[in-house]
Amino acid sequence: MTGYIHSTESFGTVDGPGVRFVIFFQGCPMRCLYCHNPDTWEINGGEEMTAEQLLTMFEKNRVFYKHGGITCTGGEPMRQLPFLTELFRLAKMRGIHTCLDTSGICFDPENTAAADEMLAVTDLVMLDIKHIDDEVHRRLTGHSNRNILAFAEHIPERGVELWIRHVIVPGYTDGEEEQSALGYFIGGLKTLKGLDVLPYHDMGKRKYAELGIPYPLEGVKPVTADDAQTARERIMSGIKARLRAEKENGSGR
Numbered sequence: 001m002t003g004y005i006h007s008t009e010s011f012g013t014v015d016g017p018g019v020r021f022v023i024f025f026q027g028c029p030m031r032c033l034y035c036h037n038p039d040t041w042e043i044n045g046g047e048e049m050t051a052e053q054l055l056t057m058f059e060k061n062r063v064f065y066k067h068g069g070i071t072c073t074g075g076e077p078m079r080q081l082p083f084l085t086e087l088f089r090l091a092k093m094r095g096i097h098t099c100l101d102t103s104g105i106c107f108d109p110e111n112t113a114a115a116d117e118m119l120a121v122t123d124l125v126m127l128d129i130k131h132i133d134d135e136v137h138r139r140l141t142g143h144s145n146r147n148i149l150a151f152a153e154h155i156p157e158r159g160v161e162l163w164i165r166h167v168i169v170p171g172y173t174d175g176e177e178e179q180s181a182l183g184y185f186i187g188g189l190k191t192l193k194g195l196d197v198l199p200y201h202d203m204g205k206r207k208y209a210e211l212g213i214p215y216p217l218e219g220v221k222p223v224t225a226d227d228a229q230t231a232r233e234r235i236m237s238g239i240k241a242r243l244r245a246e247k248e249n250g251s252g253r
């Protein structure tokens with residue numbers, strides 16, 4: 001089996017714990033307005049590679065990955081689910097920590113068998129929830145968040161650790177109400193281990209120009225670290241409110 005790979009990064013430090021071998025999958029059905037990897041969108045692109053080839057690249061620097069492992073990101077890795085599962089299965093056989101960075105858009109709540117096979121060989125899922133409100137989510141990404149939220153709830157049911165990622169985008173995800181509601185939702189996810197609140201930046205702008213695609217957020221200012229911190233505190237308040245509510249009605253952890 002082969003997968004379509006956009007690129008790899010040997011020493012990733014922001015996509016999961018420790019130093020990681022990061023594999024960028026080709027292809028993504030979403031069209032997030034703030035995407036900084038539009039060059040990964042096309043399904044028919046990238047280099048065709050086998051899982052063994054990728055693991056050989058990992059092994060070359062294995063000594064550096066002692067506290068890290070492999071992260072698959074993209075693009076959308078679940079767009080190539082059978083290949084992703086094979087790669088993680090072989091990685092687990094070699095004792096490698098496996099992390100999936102995903103938007104969750106390819107998850108089908110009506111038919112979870114293939115996703116469950118993948119989750120059985122996944123140590124950590126970093127799930128990017130773009131917006132908690134379905135209508136705004138559609139404006140921001142071109143898709144409903146229904147299956148994404150279903151995936152967020154499904155991952156703990158399979159006992160897999162979960163980190164949530166959320167990008168703060170002016171005019172879309174910078175409202176207090178949205179941030180508290182997101183926190184309240186993710187506070188109910190029993191295997192939640194981390195929260196990354198990321199400020200919107202426009203560093204991908206150059207790629208849009210190269211691809212001849214108009215930049216969707218032209219004129220929108222990058223978010224400061226302080227604003228991202230404020231957003232994080234609001235999301236944390238939502239998480240705490242959920243945990244308090246669960247404790248009060250006796251369904252807490």
Ligand code: SF4
Pocket residue numbers: 028029030031032034035036037038040074075076103
């Ligand atoms: S899911 Fe990720 S790769 Fe796909 S459009 Fe959104 S930000 Fe870009």
